[in-house]
Each structure stands twice: as C-alpha cells, then as structure tokens.
Amino acid sequence: MDTWRELVDPDYPAIVWNTLRISFEITVWCILLALPCAYAIARMPQRWRAIIAGSIMLPFWTSFVVRVFAWKTMLHPEGWLQSCYFVFLRVRAWLFDWLPGFLQDFFVWLGFAGSGPIDPASSTILDSEAAVVLVSVYSFLPFAIMPIYTAAEKFDFSLLEAARDLGARSFYAFRKIFIPGIRQGVVSAILMVFIPAIGSYVIPQMLGGTNCVLIGNKIFMRAIQNRNIPHASALATLMAVSVLVPIAIAMWWKKRQDAIGRKRLEEQTARTMVGRV
Amino acid sequence: MNDFLVFDHVTKRFGAMTAVNDVSLSISKGEFFSLLGPSGCGKTTLLRMLGGFERPDSGRIYLEGKDITDLPPNQRRIHTVFQNYALFPTMTIWDNIAFSLKLAKKPKAEIEEAVDNILEMIQLSDQAWKYPSQLSGGQKQRVAIARALVDRPSVLLLDEPLAALDLKLRQHMLIELDTIHDQVGITFLYVTHDQGEAMSLSDRIAVINKGKVEQLDGPAKIYEAPASRFVASFIGDTNFFEGEITAIDGDYCYLAVDGFPQIKAFNDKSLKVGQKVDLSVRPEKIRVTLAPPLPEKGASINVFPSTVKDIVYQGVYTKYWIESSGLRIAAIKPHSRFLLDQEPITWNDDVFVWWHPDDGYMVEVQ
Numbered sequence: 001m002d003t004w005r006e007l008v009d010p011d012y013p014a015i016v017w018n019t020l021r022i023s024f025e026i027t028v029w030c031i032l033l034a035l036p037c038a039y040a041i042a043r044m045p046q047r048w049r050a051i052i053a054g055s056i057m058l059p060f061w062t063s064f065v066v067r068v069f070a071w072k073t074m075l076h077p078e079g080w081l082q083s084c085y086f087v088f089l090r091v092r093a094w095l096f097d098w099l100p101g102f103l104q105d106f107f108v109w110l111g112f113a114g115s116g117p118i119d120p121a122s123s124t125i126l127d128s129e130a131a132v133v134l135v136s137v138y139s140f141l142p143f144a145i146m147p148i149y150t151a152a153e154k155f156d157f158s159l160l161e162a163a164r165d166l167g168a169r170s171f172y173a174f175r176k177i178f179i180p181g182i183r184q185g186v187v188s189a190i191l192m193v194f195i196p197a198i199g200s201y202v203i204p205q206m207l208g209g210t211n212c213v214l215i216g217n218k219i220f221m222r223a224i225q226n227r228n229i230p231h232a233s234a235l236a237t238l239m240a241v242s243v244l245v246p247i248a249i250a251m252w253w254k255k256r257q258d259a260i261g262r263k264r265l266e267e268q269t270a271r272t273m274v275g276r277v
Numbered sequence: 278m279n280d281f282l283v284f285d286h287v288t289k290r291f292g293a294m295t296a297v298n299d300v301s302l303s304i305s306k307g308e309f310f311s312l313l314g315p316s317g318c319g320k321t322t323l324l325r326m327l328g329g330f331e332r333p334d335s336g337r338i339y340l341e342g343k344d345i346t347d348l349p350p351n352q353r354r355i356h357t358v359f360q361n362y363a364l365f366p367t368m369t370i371w372d373n374i375a376f377s378l379k380l381a382k383k384p385k386a387e388i389e390e391a392v393d394n395i396l397e398m399i400q401l402s403d404q405a406w407k408y409p410s411q412l413s414g415g416q417k418q419r420v421a422i423a424r425a426l427v428d429r430p431s432v433l434l435l436d437e438p439l440a441a442l443d444l445k446l447r448q449h450m451l452i453e454l455d456t457i458h459d460q461v462g463i464t465f466l467y468v469t470h471d472q473g474e475a476m477s478l479s480d481r482i483a484v485i486n487k488g489k490v491e492q493l494d495g496p497a498k499i500y501e502a503p504a505s506r507f508v509a510s511f512i513g514d515t516n517f518f519e520g521e522i523t524a525i526d527g528d529y530c531y532l533a534v535d536g537f538p539q540i541k542a543f544n545d546k547s548l549k550v551g552q553k554v555d556l557s558v559r560p561e562k563i564r565v566t567l568a569p570p571l572p573e574k575g576a577s578i579n580v581f582p583s584t585v586k587d588i589v590y591q592g593v594y595t596k597y598w599i600e601s602s603g604l605r606i607a608a609i610k611p612h613s614r615f616l617l618d619q620e621p622i623t624w625n626d627d628v629f630v631w632w633h634p635d636d637g638y639m640v641e642v643q
Contacts (some may be wrong), residue, residue, distance in 0.1 A: 162363035164350040165328055165379040166424070180367040265406040270373070 003230040012218075012235075016242055019215040021111055022129065023197035026136045030193045031186065033137070034144035038185075039178065041145075042152035053149065056142050064139065068206050071135045075126045075207065085125035132177025135203050143192040151185025152178075198243055217241050280339070281306040282327075282432060287336035289322050296322040297333070298488035304466065309458050311467045311475040312443070314485035315511065320468045323485075324434050327466065328357045340431060346637045356425035357434040360441070364409035370420050371396070371405040377428045395423045398460065415446045422457065432464045439474060456549060471513045476500065484508050506640050509557040516606050518556040519642070522548055524526055528632055532556060537602045540579055541634040546641070553642040562636035563608035565597050567620055569629045580631040585624055597622070599630055606630060 041052050059067060075081050096104060125131050159181065163173035179186065201216030208214070215235065223232035282304040289297040297319045304310045308337065312320040325331045327338060329350035337346045345353055356377070364373050371392060378388040379601035396402045399419040409417055418438060425433055438454075439447045458465050469475050475482050476496040483493045492504035503509035510604055522544075530544040532554065542556055564570075570580060583601035594609045600633075608630060622628060 156361070156363070158359055158361060158363045159365060161328075161330055161350070162328075162357070162359055163365070163376070165355075165357045167351045167380040167428075168376075169351055172380075177365055177367075183367070265369075268406050269403065 003234045012238070015213060015218060016214050016238070018111060018212075019198055020242065022133060022136075022212070022214065023194055025133050026140060026197045027194045029070070029133065029137045030140050030144040031148075031189060033141060034148050034189060035179070035186075037145050038148035038152045038182075039174070041149050042155065043157065048154075053146075056145055059142070065202060067139070068135060068203055071131075071138070072126070072206060074181055077124045077126060082125050085128070085130060088130070089123060126207065127211055129208065129212045131207040132204050132212045132214075135207055136197055136200060139203065139271050140193045140197060142188040143196070147188040147192060148182060148185040151182035155181050190195070195243070198239065281308075281341060282466075283339040284323070284581070285337045285339065287323070287326065287333045287338065289319075289326060289331060289333050295488050297326070299336070300485075300488070300490055301336075302483060302490065302493070304464060305466055307462050307532070309455075309465045309467065309478055309480045311469060311479040311482045312485055313469055313472060313475040313482050313511075316470055318485045319488040320470075320485050321436060322465065324357070324436055324468050327432070328355060328434055329353050345532040356428075356430040356432075356433060357436060358421045358425050358438045359419075360437045361422040362409075362539075364420055364424070369406050369408055370401065370412070373409065373420060374424045374427050376424065381428060381446075383428075387394055389529055391427055395427045398457070399423045414442050415450060418442065418450060419453070422454075426457070426461055429584050430463065435465060435467045437469050437471075439469075439471075440468075447474075454478060457580055457642065476512075484511065486511070503557065503640060504640060506555045506557075506642075507637070509555075509640060514560050514607060515557045516560065518558070518637075520554060520556065521548050522552045522554060525550060532639075534604075537604055538581060540637070542637040542639055544637045544639070546639065548639065548641065554639040555642055556637045556639050558632055558637045560596065560607040560609045561594075563606065563630055563632045565599060565608045565610060565622060565627055565628050565630055567622060567626065570631050578631055578633050579637075580629055583628055585622055585626045585628055588624065599628065601630060 041049055044052065073079075075189060096107070099107070155178065159177050160170075160173045163177045164170065168176070199216050201214065201220045204212050204214045204217055207221070208217075215238075219232050219235045219239070222228045280303050282302075284300050285410070286303040287297055290296065300319075300323065312323060314320045322331060326333050326571055329345075329348060329352075337344055339345065339351070340355070340418060345355075359454050360581065361395050364370075365376070368376070374395060375388050375392045378391060383391075392405075393402070399422065401416060401419060401423075406542060410642065411418070412420065419548060422433075422435075435454075439450050442450060451474060454465075458478075467475065476499075479496055480633060481495055483498055484491045484499060484504075486507050492499055492508045494502075494504075499508060500512055503512065510517070518532065518534045518537065518540060520532040520537075520540065522530050523533045523539070524531040525544065526541075528544060529541055530550075532540040532542055534540060534556075540556060548554065565585075570578070581601045583599045583606070585597055586600050586605070587598035589596040589598070591609075594611045597608045597610065599606045599608060
C-alpha cells in the first residue's frame with residue numbers, strides 16, 4: 001500500500017498523459033497510412049498480393065533493436081532527416097500561428113505543441129518526440145496493415161461500384177462504404193498498435209532522450225535500475241488501468257448505442273408501417 | 278424516338294481478346310431491351326461500358342443525344358442492379374434505398390416519401406429497418422431494384438438479376454419485374470444468358486455472340502426466324518439439316534441432305550438453286566406416330582420412316598430421340614388424356630416423323 005502512496009509523484013500524471021497522447025498520435029498515423037496501403041494491396045492481382053504482403057513482413061527478419069539502431073544513424077543531426085525535421089517544424093509553427101488563440105492554448109495544454117519559438121540549435125530530430133513517433137509508426141505499421149488488409153481482402157469491391165453507380169464520388173464511396181465494411185479490421189489494427197505503443201520503452205529510450213520519457217521507461221528504470229519491483233508493478237498496474245478505463249467506457253457507450261439503435265428501429269418500423277398494412 | 282440510348286460502333290478489347298466488336302445498337306425510351314448471349318459473349322462488358330465502369334477502345338455511347346462515353350459512373354443517370362445485388366451490408370434496407378437520394382441532397386421529407394413509396398411498391402415496408410443479411414434472396418433482389426429505381430434514372434441496367442434465385446422465385450420475380458417496368462416506365466436494359474427470361478420480358482432482344490450482335494428482333498421473330506445457325510441453336514432446341522437447294526417449286530424448295538431423303542421447305546427468302554443452307558426444325562413441330570399420316574396430307578409434307586432410339590420423360594412433355602437415315606432427330610410430345618388413346622411408343626419402335634414444310638426455317642451458309 002505504501003508503494004501506491006509513492007505513486008503520487010507530481011511527474012506521473014504528466015508522463016501517463018504523454019504516453020497516452022503519443023500512443024494516440026502513433027495509432028492515428030499508422031491507421032491513416034495503413035488504410036490506403038491495405039486498399040491498394042487488396043485490389044492488386046492475386047500474385048502481387050502475396051509478394052507485397054510478404055515484403056511488409058520482411059523487416060521482422062531483422063532484430064527490432066537493430067532496426068532502431070539503424071534509425072539512430074539515419075536521424076543523425078547531419079543527416080537528411082534532420083533537414084526534413086526543420087521544414088516540418090517551420091510548417092507546423094506557421095500552421096500553428098494561423099489557429100485562433102484559444103485553439104493554440106488548447107493544443108499547448110494537450111502537449112501537442114511547444115509554447116516557445118523554434119531554436120534551430122537545440123532542435124535536433126534525435127532525442128525528440130518526433131523521432132519517437134516516426135520510428136514507432138515505422139515499427140508498428142505492419143501490425144496496422146495486416147488486420148486491415150485481411151478485412152479488405154474479404155471486402156466485396158463491387159459495393160464500391162454500386163456506390164459509384166448510385167452517384168457517389170470515389171472518395172465518398174471509400175469513406176462511407178469501404179471503411180465501415182472493414183470496421184472490424186480497423187478496430188483490431190487500432191488495438192494492435194495502441195497497446196504495444198503504450199508499453200514501448202526501447203524506442204523512447206534510444207531515440208527520445210530526455211525529451212520523451214514514457215511510462216514504459218519509468219517502469220524499466222524502477223524495475224531494472226532501482227530494483228524497486230513493488231514500485232514498478234504499481235506503475236504497471238496504473239498503466240493497465242489507464243488503458244482499461246477508456247476501453248470500458250467505449251464498450252459501455254457501444255452497448256448504449258445499440259440499445260438506442262434497437263429502440264429507433266422499433267419506432268421507425270412503426271412509422272413506415274402506419275396505414276400500410 | 279429510337280435514338281434514346283445509342284451504342285455507336287463500340288469496340289472493347291481485353292488484351293488479345295475482343296470482348297465487344299463494333300457493336301451498334303439503338304434503344305428507345307421506355308423499352309424493355311435484352312442482351313442475350315452465352316457467358317463470355319461480351320454482354321456484361323457492354324453493360325459495364327454503359328454504367329461507366331469500362332471505357333470503350335473505340336466508338337461512342339449516347340444517352341438522350343448527349344455523349345456519355347467519358348463520364349464517370351456517378352455522373353450518369355443510369356443505375357445498375359448487380360448480379361450479386363451489392364447491397365451495402367452496413368446499412369439498413371431503408372438507408373440502402375435512400376443512398377442515391379441522400380447523395381443528391383434531396384430534402385429530408387422528399388427522401389422519406391420516395392423511399393416509403395418504393396418500399397410499399399416492393400412490399401417490404403415491414404423489413405425497412407433490417408440489414409441485408411437478414412433478408413432472403415428474393416427480398417434482396419427487390420431491394421436492389423428499388424435502390425436503383427428510387428431516384429428515377431433514365432436507364433436501369435439489370436445484370437443477370439435472377440441468376441442467383443431458385444426456379445419458383447425466378448418465375449415470380451419475372452412477373453414482378455414486368456409489373457415494375459409497367460409502373461415506372463423507365464428504360465430497362467436486361468442482360469441474361471437465359472433465353473426464357475429474355476423471351477418473356479423483352480420488347481426486343483439483341484442476341485450476342487463473340488462480341489457481335491447476331492440478331493436484333495422481337496422475341497417471336499428471334500425464335501421463329503433466327504438470323505443465323507447460332508441464334509437458332511442458342512434460343513431453344515432445334516434440329517439442323519445441312520444441305521443444298523436442288524429445286525424450286527413455287528414458294529417451296531427441295532433440299533438435298535447427305536444420306537437423307539429429299540426435304541421440302543418453305544423458301545421465304547427466295548433462295549436460288551445451289552445455295553447451301555442449314556434447315557432448322559424445332560422439336561415441338563415434329564410429330565412422331567406409329568402409323569403414317571393420312572395419304573392426302575402426306576403428299577404435301579415431309580414424312581420419314583425412322584426408329585425410336587431414346588425416350589426422355591420430362592414432365593411437361595416427353596422427348597424422343599429418333600434415328601432416321603443416320604441422323605438423330607429430337608421431337609417432343611406433350612401429355613394429355615387424348616394422346617393416351619393412341620398406341621404408346623417405346624424403344625426401338627419403327628415410327629414416322631413428319632412436319633409441315635412451313636415449320637422448317639432455312640439459314641444461309643456462307
């Protein structure tokens with residue numbers, strides 16, 4: 001019980017929030033990239049599908065840690081990714097200035113944007129949050145593509161033709177017919193990315209430096225470096241709870257929606273049937 | 278009137294295969310028009326080009342005088358009823374039908390009225406809030422038709438819509454399709470490989486083979502006066518006699534068929550002596566009897582002594598396979614109490630097959 005009291009460290013809420021926020025960012029990027037990829041693969045001729053799906057799994061032949069080390073070299077301050085990072089920071093700052101003041105404050109409060117001006121000397125991509133997000137997206141992307149691709153492969157693409165036929169533009173058909181049609185795959189992809197992202201510590205450890213300490217690093221620190229196992233397990237529990245609570249809320253919400261849907265169905269049936277029997 | 282929907286010299290190739298070869302068709306407004314042909318003959322490709330899912334390699338397509346060849350599917354006032362229905366599984370029946378109206382941003386009240394009305398027409402008002410997976414095949418079919426008709430397209434394309442249904446349901450849906458066509462007055466373009474469906478529904482039929490239109494006519498004309506050997510054999514059953522005209526006798530002519538006695542046939546196309554022809558005689562026009570026909574009748578018709586080789590009972594009728602001078606001839610005979618009074622015909626009986634010269638139809642061989 002004492003260990004629980006130790007958890008009331010003022011650092012922890014911020015770290016938990018950072019972890020959830022970064023995991024969320026990683027998940028959003030992964031899904032956004034995986035959707036068009038999976039769609040494209042599923043529409044390829046059969047022969048090509050196997051080749052592409054195989055090459056998506058190819059990186060797993062190399063150790064995860066080795067791949068992160070490779071990224072460490074690529075993210076070197078004199079590398080080309082560093083130049084990209086400057087452009088990214090400039091564009092982001094420029095876009096940020098466009099936003100109304102209350103949204104700016106909101107984003108700073110959420111932690112999506114820093115409040116100060118950009119300092120080119122100290123803004124290296126290595127040891128930044130951006131590096132953690134970038135490499136995490138790279139590592140977890142296959143886990144997002146695979147479930148979505150599996151769902152997309154079973155998807156009946158004539159439905160898209162039917163939607164086009166009835167007057168829908170291609171993107172509308174993709175959004176309204178394809179994405180709901182592969183919903184199950186998207187849900188598993190979100191879980192497959194979000195959960196490991198929350199627990200990841202190798203990537204923030206190696207690429208995030210002191211600017212991006214996540215809860216996984218804290219647990220690692222307490223368990224391996226401080227040998228404080230009770231504290232580490234208390235932290236791990238905290239993390240598990242902070243993931244399970246939103247999921248429980250989501251499930252409750254879904255149940256409620258279903259109940260509302262059933263009620264609506266009855267009402268609507270009653271409306272359609274008025275004077276028609 | 279006749280140029281509502283026009284295919285103008287349309288050609289489509291897939292690799293080395295020519296799916297549609299220089300097809301020109303004119304379809305009038307409100308017509309029930311069928312494209313009939315075996316699978317792989319190019320009829321579905323024609324339909325997909327009209328729907329906007331394929332682009333022809335050459336030729337143009339016009340609808341109401343406007344060139345629609347290059348328009349994407351969503352800008353054509355043409356809707357398709359797909360073979361597998363393609364109902365959106367994540368939407369209710371009501372939302373499926375309302376899809377095109379919502380896209381057109383119609384006012385809510387108008388959408389509700391239109392969808393409720395068409396649901397009533399297809400008698401599925403009570404199923405409106407179910408999902409497609411909860412419906413039977415016939416119901417799904419009706420929803421697919423309603424979804425395509427609800428915003429009143431210029432043309433409705435039906436791609437083998439009854440292929441997935443069982444026989445009874447298919448017959449029922451045939452009548453319903455006919456009723457719906459009469460109610461909405463929209464041009465229907467119906468693609469099928471089932472000659473029965475095409476014959477019972479269509480105002481006109483285009484018989485298609487290997488990417489070309491073999492014949493374009495009304496159903497009776499296609500059955501009774503096929504333009505080619507392919508049409509004669511594809512539409513219904515028939516017996517072919519391959520021969521050459523040897524003599525002309527007024528409106529009639531005489532055919533020499535290898536190893537077979539002389540056949541008399543009606544020469545409605547005024548063909549000349551020496552013309553090679555395929556004579557098609559439908560099985561239901563051939564009579565099979567143990568006794569020869571009466572002499573005064575027998576003099577003016579074709580009568581051949583033959584042997585019964587096989588008898589196939591098919592419920593509505595019995596089919597006889599008869600051998601005559603080395604040729605196998607099919608003949609069918611309906612059942613009725615009257616026919617039972619005649620002496621029954623069995624295997625290996627010596628019989629007479631006879632038909633009237635007017636019942637044979639000659640197709641020229643090039």
